[in-house]
Amino acid sequence: MDIKIIDVATQAGVSAATVSRVLNGNSQVKQRTREKVKRAILELGYYPNAVAKNLRSQKSMMIGIIVPDINASYYTDIIKGIENMAYSRKYRVIICDAKNDREHELEYLNLLISRTIDGMILATTLLTDEELGSFSDRGYNVALIGRNIEHDGIPCIFTDNVKFSREVVYHLVEQGHRDIVFLSGYAESVDSYERLEGYLKGLKEYTIPFRPELVENGDFNETGGYEAMNRLFDKGLLFTAVYAANDEMALGVYRACRERGIQIPQQLAIVGVDNNRISKYLSPTLSTVNQPKYTMGAVIAEKLIDQMVEKEFNDMRVFKVDSELIVRGSSSFRREQ
Numbered sequence: 001m002d003i004k005i006i007d008v009a010t011q012a013g014v015s016a017a018t019v020s021r022v023l024n025g026n027s028q029v030k031q032r033t034r035e036k037v038k039r040a041i042l043e044l045g046y047y048p049n050a051v052a053k054n055l056r057s058q059k060s061m062m063i064g065i066i067v068p069d070i071n072a073s074y075y076t077d078i079i080k081g082i083e084n085m086a087y088s089r090k091y092r093v094i095i096c097d098a099k100n101d102r103e104h105e106l107e108y109l110n111l112l113i114s115r116t117i118d119g120m121i122l123a124t125t126l127l128t129d130e131e132l133g134s135f136s137d138r139g140y141n142v143a144l145i146g147r148n149i150e151h152d153g154i155p156c157i158f159t160d161n162v163k164f165s166r167e168v169v170y171h172l173v174e175q176g177h178r179d180i181v182f183l184s185g186y187a188e189s190v191d192s193y194e195r196l197e198g199y200l201k202g203l204k205e206y207t208i209p210f211r212p213e214l215v216e217n218g219d220f221n222e223t224g225g226y227e228a229m230n231r232l233f234d235k236g237l238l239f240t241a242v243y244a245a246n247d248e249m250a251l252g253v254y255r256a257c258r259e260r261g262i263q264i265p266q267q268l269a270i271v272g273v274d275n276n277r278i279s280k281y282l283s284p285t286l287s288t289v290n291q292p293k294y295t296m297g298a299v300i301a302e303k304l305i306d307q308m309v310e311k312e313f314n315d316m317r318v319f320k321v322d323s324e325l326i327v328r329g330s331s332s333f334r335r336e337q
Contacts, residue, residue, distance in 0.1 A: 003046040011040035035103055042106055045113060045138045062092045063301065064120040066108050070097035072220065072248055073276045074293065078123060078145060081297025089305045091118075100186060102126040112140040119304045121145060126188045143304040145296055147190050148318055155303035157296050157319040161191055164289050164323045165198025166205070168243050168271050171287075171325060173206050176335030177241035177269060180208075183228055183249045185220035192220070195245045195273070214239055218249035225252025233260060240268060240335060247272035247279050247288055250330075254282060265333035275326060284329025291323045 005023075009016040014033060021029050022037040029037075040046075063086050067075045083093045094117060098104040105127055111117045112135065119141035125132070129149045135142050136153035148156045172180055182199045185192035196215070203210055216232055218224035225244055229252065232239070244250040250272035254264065262268050264284055272279065275290035299319055 003044045005046075007044055008037065008040045008046050011044055012036045035107075038107055038110065039103075042109055042113060043134070060116060060118050061090060062094060062117045063304065064094045064096055064108065064111050064117045066096045066098050066105055066120060066122045066125065068098050068100045068124055068126070069221070070095065072246075073278070074246060074248070074274045075123060077293035078297040081294040081299075082121060082301040083297075085298040085301035086305070089302075091301075091305060098126075100126070102188075106131075109135065109140075109142075112142070119143065119308050121300055121304060124189060124191055141304060141308050143300050143307075145300055148320075152317070153307075155300060155307060155317050155319075157300045157303075157321065159291050159296075159321055159323045161194035162198040162201065164273075164325065165195045165243070166202040167325050168273075168289065169199055169202025169206070171327065172241045172243065172269060172271065172331065173202070173208070175241075175269060175331060175333070178206075178208050179211070179214065179239040179241070181214045181216065181232060181239045181242040183216055183218040183225055183242060183244040183253070185218065185245050185249075187217070189220070192245055199243060213237060218244065218252065220246050221248050222252040222255070225249030226255050227252070229253050229256035241331070242268060242270045244270065244272045247274045247276040247286065250286055250288070251278070251282075254286075265330050269331040269333065271325075271331050280328065282330070284332075287328045287331040288326055289323050290326050292321050296321060 005019050006016050009019045014037060018029060018033060019037050022034050065079060065082055079095060086093050096108040098108065105125060109120060112120055121143045124146040125144065132142060132149060132154060133151045136151055143155045146158050148158050169180065182196060184196055200210060214237065216228040218228040225248065233256065242253050244253055250270055253270055257264055257268060264270055270286065272286055272288040275288045279286040279288045
């Protein structure tokens, strides 16, 4: 069934004239209204004109990558893996920075509907399983990094966050720590939720009581980690170790400790996640979980292209990759029990 402009207007709860203004880039339409109209266009798969409809049969030979924060170094190797694999298969790549905002992600997915690109890879997306599944059901090619959903048409690659988080807790407990802080990322993140789950399971397996006051939100960035640690220090809480859910937040922990004259690891052990390049140049070097980021990018790009070319998967759709805890100077000091 062809979707008409009046269908978009009904879905968005606005007039057909307003939809037309949005499509024509009229600056007088309020931002909130524009977002409602764009969401309706995405949900219905509306093509503004017959020319756009004809684009369905054409190939742009381009793949999009949506990352939540282009400033986060975690995504550098992922993007490199995607780009190199795409280049080897004669595809080009567009990088989209969602700024940790789901509305930005939905807006970038317009590139699929307009056929500007042939497929989209989303890294640690904030969109729901239902939203992602609806794109695949309408024939658009999407793939996920850092998440697994139950949908036959969407290739996924991810690491076992729960497993490696338990290993981090085991390591810290074996080093004599029982009062362990967990720095989480933003609440909507699957990675943050699963790493918290692994932290809780690790405490439980060592019969260490969970102290909710030792869980702080650092927003997956250096400033957030710095501010979270200062909040903990200012409360005067007792703790001897910090598990930061990514290396960016761990950098903030280092800065807070330096300003307060707290020695790492003698007074405070720190473990991060991602094995970012800077982690081995800090003093002391940062213990962290290494994830095969380049491989994850290359594999998911290959599977997405296979799907677009062959219209099916040659073999597996879902890939779970192993991570490795790298123990360095920031958590090597053993405390006396």
